[in-house]
Amino acid sequence: MKQAGLDLINRGRIAGVDEVGRGPLAGPVVAAAVILDPDHPIEGLADSKKLSEKRREALALEIRARALAVSIVYLDAAEVDRLNIGRASLEAMTQAVSRLDPLPTAAVVDGNQLPRLPVPGEAIVGGDGSHPAISAASIIAKVDRDRWMREADQRYPEYGFAGHKGYGTAAHLRALAEHGPCEIHRRSFSPVRRALSEVSQ
Incomplete structure (x- = not known):
C-alpha cells in the first residue's frame, strides 16, 4: 500500500517504522521510528526476531548513537482494549513518525x-528483514518492550513476564x-476474558 510522492522514498530522510507486541496477552504495543544516517551505516541490521537478545541490545545502543532520529511510542493495555490491537x-x-525530530521526508x-x-x-x-531502517526500528521497539x-x-x-514477555505460553x-x-493484561483478548470470568464465578 502506498501514498503519493514515493519518489521521496529513494532520497531524503527516510524513516523506518515497525511495531512489536501485537500478540501478547499483556503489556503495551510498542512502535519505533528510526531515521538512519547514510554517512554512518550500521552493520548487522536484521529482523529483530532473528537476532539474539545480546546482539539486539548491542545494536540498539549503536542505533541510538548513530541514527539521525529515534522515536518510540507505547500504547498500554487499556488503549489496546479501547482501540483493538490492529488499530x-x-x-x-x-x-512514532509524528514525533521524529527532524521529521522525515x-x-x-x-x-x-x-x-x-x-x-x-x-x-x-517483510520489510523488517529487507530494509535497514525498518530493521533498526524493529530492534529498538523489541529491546524497549x-x-x-x-x-x-x-x-x-507471579506471572513470569520476564520469561515470556506477555505471550500466551503454557506457563502464562x-x-x-x-x-x-x-x-497490564489485555482484557479484550480471549484467554484474559476467560480468566476474568472464571475469577468472578
Whole structure:
C-alpha cells in the first residue's frame, strides 16, 4: 500500500517504522521510528526476531548513537482494549513518525497496512528483514518492550513476564488461571476474558 510522492522514498530522510507486541496477552504495543544516517551505516541490521537478545541490545545502543532520529511510542493495555490491537498498532506507528525530530521526508513501514502518516509512505511486507531502517526500528521497539516487560515482572512476579514477555505460553496461561488478570493484561483478548470470568464465578 502506498501514498503519493514515493519518489521521496529513494532520497531524503527516510524513516523506518515497525511495531512489536501485537500478540501478547499483556503489556503495551510498542512502535519505533528510526531515521538512519547514510554517512554512518550500521552493520548487522536484521529482523529483530532473528537476532539474539545480546546482539539486539548491542545494536540498539549503536542505533541510538548513530541514527539521525529515534522515536518510540507505547500504547498500554487499556488503549489496546479501547482501540483493538490492529488499530492500536497503526496508531502507535503514526505517533512514532509524528514525533521524529527532524521529521522525515518519507517513511517505510513493515507489513501490509500503512498507518496515517504526516509524510509519504510505503508498506513493505517483510520489510523488517529487507530494509535497514525498518530493521533498526524493529530492534529498538523489541529491546524497549522486552525491557518494559522485565520491569513489569518485578511488579507482578507471579506471572513470569520476564520469561515470556506477555505471550500466551503454557506457563502464562497457568498463572492467569491461578491468579486472574493483573493491571497490564489485555482484557479484550480471549484467554484474559476467560480468566476474568472464571475469577468472578
